[in-house]
Amino acid sequence: YQRRVHGVDYRGQHVLAAYQHISALDAGLVVKIDDQEIDDDVQKQGIGLLDQFNSEGNELMLHWVELDRAGRVGYRTDFGACDGCEAKEESLEVARWAVEGAEGVLRILDPNGRDVLAAYGPSESSKAGIVVTTSYSAVIAPLRKLLITLVLSAVGFIFFGVTVTFYVTFRMLSRMRHTWKSKLQLETRVTKIEELLSNMYPKAIAVRMLSGEPRIVDFLPDITCVMIDIHQFTFVTNCISAEELLELLGYTFHVMDTVADYYGVYKVKTIGDCFMGLVGLPDFFSYTEDPVAHAVHFSSGVLQAFSDIFSHPSSGDIIKKISAIKAGHRPSNAKINLPSPRSPVQNTQAASVTSGNTSTSASDRKAVASKTYCMRIGLACGPATVGILPGKTPVFDCWGPTINLAARMESSGAPSYVQCSEEIFKRSLNFPLFPYKWDKPRTVYAKGFGNVPAYFIASTLHSLPDALIQQLGLRTKFKEFFFGGVASTSAAPSRQISEVDRGRPNGETV
Numbered sequence: 001y002q003r004r005v006h007g008v009d010y011r012g013q014h015v016l017a018a019y020q021h022i023s024a025l026d027a028g029l030v031v032k033i034d035d036q037e038i039d040d041d042v043q044k045q046g047i048g049l050l051d052q053f054n055s056e057g058n059e060l061m062l063h064w065v066e067l068d069r070a071g072r073v074g075y076r077t078d079f080g081a082c083d084g085c086e087a088k089e090e091s092l093e094v095a096r097w098a099v100e101g102a103e104g105v106l107r108i109l110d111p112n113g114r115d116v117l118a119a120y121g122p123s124e125s126s127k128a129g130i131v132v133t134t135s136y137s138a139v140i141a142p143l144r145k146l147l148i149t150l151v152l153s154a155v156g157f158i159f160f161g162v163t164v165t166f167y168v169t170f171r172m173l174s175r176m177r178h179t180w181k182s183k184l185q186l187e188t189r190v191t192k193i194e195e196l197l198s199n200m201y202p203k204a205i206a207v208r209m210l211s212g213e214p215r216i217v218d219f220l221p222d223i224t225c226v227m228i229d230i231h232q233f234t235f236v237t238n239c240i241s242a243e244e245l246l247e248l249l250g251y252t253f254h255v256m257d258t259v260a261d262y263y264g265v266y267k268v269k270t271i272g273d274c275f276m277g278l279v280g281l282p283d284f285f286s287y288t289e290d291p292v293a294h295a296v297h298f299s300s301g302v303l304q305a306f307s308d309i310f311s312h313p314s315s316g317d318i319i320k321k322i323s324a325i326k327a328g329h330r331p332s333n334a335k336i337n338l339p340s341p342r343s344p345v346q347n348t349q350a351a352s353v354t355s356g357n358t359s360t361s362a363s364d365r366k367a368v369a370s371k372t373y374c375m376r377i378g379l380a381c382g383p384a385t386v387g388i389l390p391g392k393t394p395v396f397d398c399w400g401p402t403i404n405l406a407a408r409m410e411s412s413g414a415p416s417y418v419q420c421s422e423e424i425f426k427r428s429l430n431f432p433l434f435p436y437k438w439d440k441p442r443t444v445y446a447k448g449f450g451n452v453p454a455y456f457i458a459s460t461l462h463s464l465p466d467a468l469i470q471q472l473g474l475r476t477k478f479k480e481f482f483f484g485g486v487a488s489t490s491a492a493p494s495r496q497i498s499e500v501d502r503g504r505p506n507g508e509t510v
Contacts, residue, residue: 094120095131107136201396202266204283205388217387223280224295224381224424225398225406226265228256228302230273231374231415239325240318248318249273255305255316255472262468263298264291268398278386278398292381292427296436296457299377299418301464303483305472306373307416310464313473322373378409380421401449408446409454417483418457419444425455435462457483 009015009032017032094108103121110116116133197206208216230236230252237245256275260267264285265277279298280291287294304310312319384400405421413419425441428434439456446452460483464474 094118095129097129100129201388202281202284204281205396209388209394215387215390217385219383219385220280220282221383222291222381223278223384223386223398223402224291224379225384225403226275226277226279226295226299227378227406227410228275228277228299229376229410231376233273236322236325236373240322244318244321248322251316251318252306256302258472259298259301259305259464259468262465262471263294263301265295265298268396276403278384280381281386290427290431292379292424293431293434295379295381296418296420296424296428297462299379300436300457300460300462300483301468303375303377303416303418304464305474306375310469310474315473319373374416376410376413376415377418378406378411378413378420379418379424380406380409381423381427404448405446405452408444408449408452412444412446412454414456420455420457422453422455425453436460459483 007015007017009017015032017030019028019030021028094106097104097120101122105117105119108116108118110118110133115136117136117139118131118133120129120131122129194206194210197209200206201209205216236248240248253270253275257267259265260277263279264287265279266281266284268276268278270276277298279295280287285294306319380402382400382402382405384398384402386396386398389395389397409419409421422441425438428436428438437458437460439458441453441455443451444454464472
């Protein structure tokens with residue numbers, strides 16, 4: 001057998017004995033050592049370790065506790081005096097737990113009444129216990145430092161995180177603001193480009209251009225073309241200065257543009273003193289009547305705006321100055337000597353095949369010739385081709401026989417008159433209300449067409465709308481307007497110009 005036991009020897013001393021049977025000698029061997037010697041060695045080793053540990057700035061104390069023969073707890077180290085029995089009893093209770101083999105850590109008051117943190121447990125070598133105490137404040141101080149360090153680190157980390165977040169957010173917001181500003185500027189530029197294209201081209205054409213369509217061309221089966229030319233423009237330009245010429249054309253085309261917008265006439269272009277417009281373009285205007293009627297209303301409105309029945313605002317003072325110049329006479333301060341232009345009567349007779357096929361008398365023509373600033377207007381309707389002419393500067397234009405015929409109607413017409421093609425006249429017969437009086441048909445020679453019938457509009461009771469008059473700033477005398485600029489105070493023009501109302505050959509009026 002081989003065992004180790006605690007016991008009491010013949011001396012009555014507590015010993016640790018180890019015994020073993022020796023089979024060779026058929027005898028037993030017993031070896032013993034006093035518990036006191038073992039405890040002293042263990043205590044010395046523990047104290048040596050504590051001294052080495054305390055030399056590093058710690059405050060640990062080792063208490064060797066054991067039970068005496070009476071079963072009471074005894075301390076092998078001097079705790080000093082204890083002022084309170086409660087502290088004594090609390091310390092003894094921890095020591096008893098250590099002797100009995102319990103282990104743990106508690107915050108207690110040691111026998112000297114100090115607030116300590118005690119770690120207790122049994123001794124493996126003897127029936128004794130070990131209690132190691134240290135000041136509670138010494139344990140808590142590093143923890144507090146650690147806690148403060150952790151808190152400061154957390155605050156620093158949070159501050160760093162907030163700073164980085166703020167910087168990143170600020171940069172992102174700045175970039176977003178820059179992107180949004182750039183996008184807004186781009187949208188503004190795109191809007192301006194769209195507005196510019198809408199002013200330069202019809203809306204439907206502008207949309208197709210923005211979509212990137214490479215070739216834009218359309219055939220329109222029914223379109224009405226309006227051609228306007230300023231009468232005696234060459235003579236007028238040699239009677240005024242360059243600034244006055246610009247003022248004159250600016251105001252003239254401003255009036256035409258305003259009337260055109262009101263009646264849905266799209267201005268294709270202006271060449272010198274010539275205005276060309278189209279009526280009936282798809283997706284351009286919501287027409288309440290036949291586009292032909294809108295074209296006639298527009299032509300009548302332009303002639304009325306520049307007639308004697310209206311007075312112009314201050315912006316149109318140049319019209320008064322031009323009207324004061326007698327046709328065919330050059331002012332004394334003119335720099336260029338030019339021959340007097342032919343009278344409108346001569347121009348009309350040269351363009352007409354026969355001089356006796358119109359009912360407008362020569363006296364009326366002479367009255368018109370005395371009016372310096374007036375216009376000739378030609379109308380034609382029919383098929384035409386429209387599209388964008390490619391090149392360095394894309395231009396919207398129109399081509400076809402209808403456009404050419406409208407130009408011939410204008411060039412072979414008379415000042416202050418609207419000359420229309422036969423198709424315009426026929427279309428007007430189907431209108432329920434057409435407040436215009438037609439002159440008798442006449443035959444004119446049109447280059448490329450030969451001899452074609454043409455119709456003058458003699459007079460109308462359709463005056464400019466009040467909204468348009470206010471927009472132009474005109475003052476009206478509210479009287480019947482006679483094409484050709486003849487005064488309407490007498491009945492002579494009505495007798496001299498046959499009143500063929502809506503094409504009725506018998507001349508009855510409505």
